[in-house]
Amino acid sequence: MNALSDDEVHRLLDAVLGPRDASRRATTLGAGGYDLEAGRRYLAAVAGTGLAVPTWPVEFGGLGADAAEARRLEALHHRYAMPDMYPFRVGLKFVGPTLLAHGTPEQQQRWLAAIASGKEIWCQMFSEPEAGSDLANVATIARRGPAGDWILTGQKVWTSRAAYADWGICLARTDPDVPKHRGMTMFAVDMSAPGVDVRPLRQMNGDASFSEVFLTDVPVPDENRIGEVGQGWKVALTLLAHERSNADRSAPPARDAPLLPSWLTELADSGALADPVLREEAMELFCYDRAIHHLQQRAAELRAAGKPGPEGSGLKVHGARSFKRRVDLLARARGAEALRSDWPGCVDLLTAPSMSIRGGTDEIQLNVIGERILGLPAEPRVDRDVPWTVARRGAITPSR
Ligand SMILES: Cc1cc2nc3c(=O)[nH]c(=O)nc-3n(C[C@H](O)[C@H](O)[C@H](O)COP(=O)(O)OP(=O)(O)OC[C@H]3O[C@@H](n4cnc5c(N)ncnc54)[C@H](O)[C@@H]3O)c2cc1C
Incomplete structure (x- = not known):
């Protein structure tokens, strides 16, 4: 080192x-x-x-x-x-x-x-209209071109940063005739390639980098395939584990950082902590954040060792809950004034609902924790062993 x-x-x-x-x-x-x-x-x-x-x-x-x-x-x-x-x-x-x-x-x-060096910006092109929580259902098709390269066609959605990204890491289906998890491959798509059409969507918090991305016969050289053909799910899981274990955005305490987080100082300065109910909630949240911080350190250790695991899902759920509790507390302390767009916290208020959705919903993280950490019975997955084309037609008879 x-x-x-x-x-x-x-x-x-x-x-x-x-x-x-x-x-x-x-x-x-x-x-x-x-x-x-x-x-x-x-x-x-x-x-x-x-x-x-x-x-x-x-x-x-x-x-x-x-x-x-x-x-x-x-x-x-x-x-x-x-x-x-x-x-x-x-x-x-x-x-x-x-x-x-x-x-x-x-x-x-x-x-x-x-x-x-910041020269090239990436976006993550995983989600599709019918593949969000059920990400392995992606329907963007990658077929081989005559020279062994790939041609991608499909639609991605909710792609943050697509409006300005140079590259998109894109999960696509290369074999529709095998069960869904086995038929995908990961690609790096040049966002300026012919056939890439980025249509920005505006979120209620003002973010307009979030986009739909339409791919129409987009050429992708084979050298831009990340991982083996058919191993896209494995690559996607690595990326998602890094995403979730990075979910808590609270900065680590620095030696010269103030002891109290800025949200608590803001509450104290506003006089809101004179209210015993708000004060108790604020102290609970402060302690909750300290516990999350320790979870964050564990996740960071695994991440630094290149092995982020299901622990990231715990961090993701708690990070989202903490964000929402903090925003709710600050907004209640402020009263009707919290709805004014010139209050900087208003952006957080409008961002809070998305915290439980982006990067995988809370329910999906809880499923991961239940199955991979607590060893609870897995969800029934009736389409696990049937070809994707069959599952997509809905022609599955659940076996007992
Ligand atoms: C602000 C924001 C930014 C995003 N950025 C990106 C991005 O950059 N790249 C990208 O690829 N995607 C991105 N996404 C998409 C995000 O990953 C998906 O929205 C998310 O995975 C949920 O998928 P969905 O919206 O299709 O909801 P659905 O999967 O349709 O879920 C609907 C509801 O059903 C619940 N549900 C579904 N399946 C289960 C289950 N098995 N058990 C229990 N409950 C279940 C969900 O929890 C949810 O409440 C972003 C989303 C948001 C909101």
């Missing part, structure tokens, strides 16, 4: 970031516009130092750091005004580690440096 001292990190960050201004709020998950350039400037400035991707191997611009070291480095950012890193998140946190696990050496060379 290559170490960066505190002083070295501060020297690097002093050169590119201004001091943190506690009164300025970061954007909420892409809501209300995006500034790609500020994030790019930061990533370009630290590229090659490993600061943005500390757990990646040294040969791909990381530091080979473990979770504790990555936390130390992240905490050193606390005193700076960080740009909005939401646009880069899929590449840095989900696709990068997935390429490290499943990509060829050529693919790792081709994409990892461009992700780490």
